[in-house]
Amino acid sequence: MPIEFDFGESLYEGRVGFRLRTALKRVAMNTSAHCDLSVIVNEFLHLPVLQKEVIEALNVKPNGIYVDATYGRGGHAAEILSRLDKHGRVFALDRDPEAILAARRRFGNDPRFSATQLRFSMIGQFIESQRLTGQVNGILFDLGMSSVQLDDPERGFSFQHDGPLDMRMDPASGVSAAHWINSASDREIAKVLRDFGEERYAKRIAQAIINERQREPIDTTLRLAGIVARAVPTREPGKHPATRTFLAIRLFVNAELEELQAALPQTLGLLALGGRLVVISFHSLEDRIVKRFMREQARGEALPARLPVRSEELKPRLKLVGKPVRASEAEVQRNVRARSAILRVAERVGGECA
Ligand SMILES: C[S@@+](CC[C@H](N)C(=O)[O-])C[C@H]1O[C@@H](n2cnc3c(N)ncnc32)[C@H](O)[C@@H]1O
Numbered sequence: 001m002p003i004e005f006d007f008g009e010s011l012y013e014g015r016v017g018f019r020l021r022t023a024l025k026r027v028a029m030n031t032s033a034h035c036d037l038s039v040i041v042n043e044f045l046h047l048p049v050l051q052k053e054v055i056e057a058l059n060v061k062p063n064g065i066y067v068d069a070t071y072g073r074g075g076h077a078a079e080i081l082s083r084l085d086k087h088g089r090v091f092a093l094d095r096d097p098e099a100i101l102a103a104r105r106r107f108g109n110d111p112r113f114s115a116t117q118l119r120f121s122m123i124g125q126f127i128e129s130q131r132l133t134g135q136v137n138g139i140l141f142d143l144g145m146s147s148v149q150l151d152d153p154e155r156g157f158s159f160q161h162d163g164p165l166d167m168r169m170d171p172a173s174g175v176s177a178a179h180w181i182n183s184a185s186d187r188e189i190a191k192v193l194r195d196f197g198e199e200r201y202a203k204r205i206a207q208a209i210i211n212e213r214q215r216e217p218i219d220t221t222l223r224l225a226g227i228v229a230r231a232v233p234t235r236e237p238g239k240h241p242a243t244r245t246f247l248a249i250r251l252f253v254n255a256e257l258e259e260l261q262a263a264l265p266q267t268l269g270l271l272a273l274g275g276r277l278v279v280i281s282f283h284s285l286e287d288r289i290v291k292r293f294m295r296e297q298a299r300g301e302a303l304p305a306r307l308p309v310r311s312e313e314l315k316p317r318l319k320l321v322g323k324p325v326r327a328s329e330a331e332v333q334r335n336v337r338a339r340s341a342i343l344r345v346a347e348r349v350g351g352e353c354a
Contacts, residue, residue, distance in 0.1 A: 046073040048075025049341045054140060058276050062084055066139070071099050091127075097117055132270075138276045153221070159222070177224075272348065275347070294346045
């Protein structure tokens with residue numbers, strides 16, 4: 001039975017139209033050896049953020065070694081691979097088993113590519129196991145979750161679709177959001193909402209959660225979103241009232257900030273001289289960690305202020321490259337996820353690692 005598509009003319013226009021036409025062509029012609037409709041549609045729906053800027057920032061060399069620490073659906077990895085010759089390598093990591101499955105389906109036959117399910121806080125051990133410590137030309141972190149994770153109700157990240165309240169990027173490790181929210185104390189919940197969501201109504205929301213879960217456990221995304229919406233007395237323009245709560249719980253359940261804090265210092269020992277560290281953050285807590293790390297490493301040793309030392313004696317390990325980059329208006333129009341993205345880039349320079 002032939003598949004018929006009727007999306008109307010406008011969808012076929014512009015960049016989105018081009019991607020749609022290409023995807024449909026691949027489905028129609030079944031040209032790929034691993035032509036699986038769900039893989040193609042997912043790849044199509046996921047638009048990589050700041051793609052051109054990331055590739056420029058990585059300064060990709062054809063025979064270079066690159067680590068995509070957050071593969072997602074491979075938007076950036078694909079672009080890096082397309083610039084490599086047969087000696088280049090891309091090591092893709094992701095803690096989400098579905099991302100790794102998609103990576104292997106898409107690039108499994110490419111000898112320059114490998115995909116490993118791993119938290120990026122293990123990046124040092126991983127690169128060491130490949131005997132590539134100090135030889136990596138570029139490491140990319142595109143933080144947070146992918147649109148594929150967000151849009152799948154079964155993963156429990158979204159307050160727009162109903163689904164089990166899970167929110168784990170790796171559903172086989174740690175505790176789900178539901179487990180935590182049904183067992184944590186009101187003080188603990190309020191602290192997480194305040195610290196990770198900067199939620200000013202944290203206490204009210206925590207109390208509402210405690211009251212509601214006594215009636216019945218809170219197991220679904222829409223139930224939690226409804227409880228939060230009723231507890232929050234005011235509205236931020238253009239924002240669902242549960243936005244901050246969902247962000248906070250996601251960051252907490254996945255220990256996202258701890259992951260980042262653990263991974264960044266390891267990259268210093270992994271990068272070759274001139275190698276690039278490229279990070280895209282999506283909110284201020286992440287960006288603050290990245291900004292501080294890069295600045296401190298670019299400043300070098302912290303010595304007492306009045307000691308007479310030359311700048312090379314401070315042994316900086318990184319050099320900042322350019323200014324932080326934000327997505328253009330045009331990109332935000334195409335991909336609303338790009339609105340809060342901020343890209344920072346640093347280059348490995350001389351100083352030794354501790
Ligand atoms: C924004 S998406 C990356 C999108 C990707 N650059 C692309 O173009 O398709 C972030 C990905 O990082 C993964 N991730 C988040 N934190 C991680 C961590 N600590 N370790 C490994 N992967 C992580 C998520 O599972 C998700 O797939």
